[in-house]
Amino acid sequence: MASKKALVASSLSLCTASWLVSGQGQAVHAADDIRGMNPSEWEDERVAQAVLYQYLSPISSVAEGNLATKKESNPLTYKVKRGDTLYGIGKVYGVDYRKLAAFNRIKNPRLLQVGKVLKLPLKRKWVRVKEGETLESLAKTYKTSEKLLKKLNPGVAAAGSVYTGQVIAVPSPIKVKMPKMGRENGSKRKVLRHASAAAGASSFSWPVWGQITSRYGWRNGRMHNGIDIWNEKRTSNVIRAALGGRVIKAGYSNGYGNLVVVDHGNGWVTYYAHLSRITVSKGQVVGKGQSLGYMGQTGNATGVHLHFEVHRNGRPVNPLSVLP
Ligand SMILES: [Zn+2]
Known part of the structure; x- marks a missing residue:
């Protein structure tokens, strides 16, 4: 290592080396020297400095030799x-x-x-x-x-x-521990889920990650009964059940396009609309987080997104009031 350093240093003028290893006083001295040079020398000097810096910086010396990384x-x-x-x-x-x-x-x-x-x-x-x-x-x-x-x-x-x-x-x-989806780990969880559903649906999860592009409520003189969620993955987005339950509809439905409706019991029902593809069928029991299909643009939709509704006792409620 020492010989390498010496080799690089020897190809430089002495004043440059002193600039890089010196304190402030000498830096001024070095700057004076640069002013005296012609522009092409100045350019050479800058390149030489960059090379020398790599050899003299602490990172470089750690990376040198046996400690490769x-x-x-x-x-x-x-x-x-x-x-x-x-x-x-x-x-x-x-x-x-x-x-x-x-x-x-x-x-x-x-x-x-x-x-x-x-x-x-x-x-x-x-x-x-x-x-x-x-x-x-x-x-x-x-x-x-x-x-x-x-x-x-x-x-x-x-x-x-x-x-x-x-x-x-x-x-x-860096290794990341991923949280487990609700469906795994058997019946004990299922019991807990049903208990919390009864207690006010506190265990709903997001059907898909993304941005909310349209909120629940009145929109252009019409009631929007759910929220619209979108992200760049578009049709490769898997749509997941927000809570465990039974599929009570899986098919095309006018404005909703390809629609999946899941009944969670205790009066709670969720709607997943405009899907490009449905991967469950009517009557199927699904766990929380289980895939239902893919985001899409079927039915009355201006772009690819998920239209998500939450109903309580037959009436739509704001999904954001039950999502975590
Ligand atoms: Zn919508």
Whole structure:
């Protein structure tokens, strides 16, 4: 390592080396030297500095030699901006949005607050770029995207490429414990579910993650009996039973399009409309979280979304009043 450092340092003028390893007093001195140079020398100097910096920085020295890589222990974070969705953020970082939700204990994707700092199930790992490696090959090796590599390495983003010997950060996944869906784990849970349904449907879950594109209530002079939920996955969205129960309708129904209706007992019934495909049949008993079909645009729908209704004793209620 020492010989490598010496090699790089020897190719530089003495004043540059002193700038990088010195305190403030000498930095002024170095700046004076730069002013005296012609522009092409100044450009060379900048490149040389970048190379030297890689060798002298603490990260670089840790990565040198036997310690080829170093992992940070803290997860990466992301500050939520206006218009962000869990799905969108997950896509940028190559993380499943359900993992993001579980990792941050987010129960309600609707309440993704602007300014909230999300923990990403990713750590920074430092690696040295080997001979012949490119952004593209690094992205492949570390199962990530060039876009994210640039995001993690502003220097790489600015240069548009990597160079041999450069130390860069790559994402390393953190294992996320996923919450279990209601259907698993047998009858004990089922009993509990029925008890809470009787107590006021406190155990309803979201039929699908996404943004609410239309709320319950009066809309253009007409009553909207449910909520509309949408996300970018569109027709690949699996729609899930909000609570266990029996399917009392599974088929086409005029304005609703492909519709599934589930009776949960105690007067509670849920509607899942505009589905592109239905995967249950009438009379079937479904557990909470069990798939019913896929998001779609059938019936009277202007775009792909789920229209979700909750009825209590034959009357629609605001789904947001029972969803967690
Ligand atoms: Zn609707």
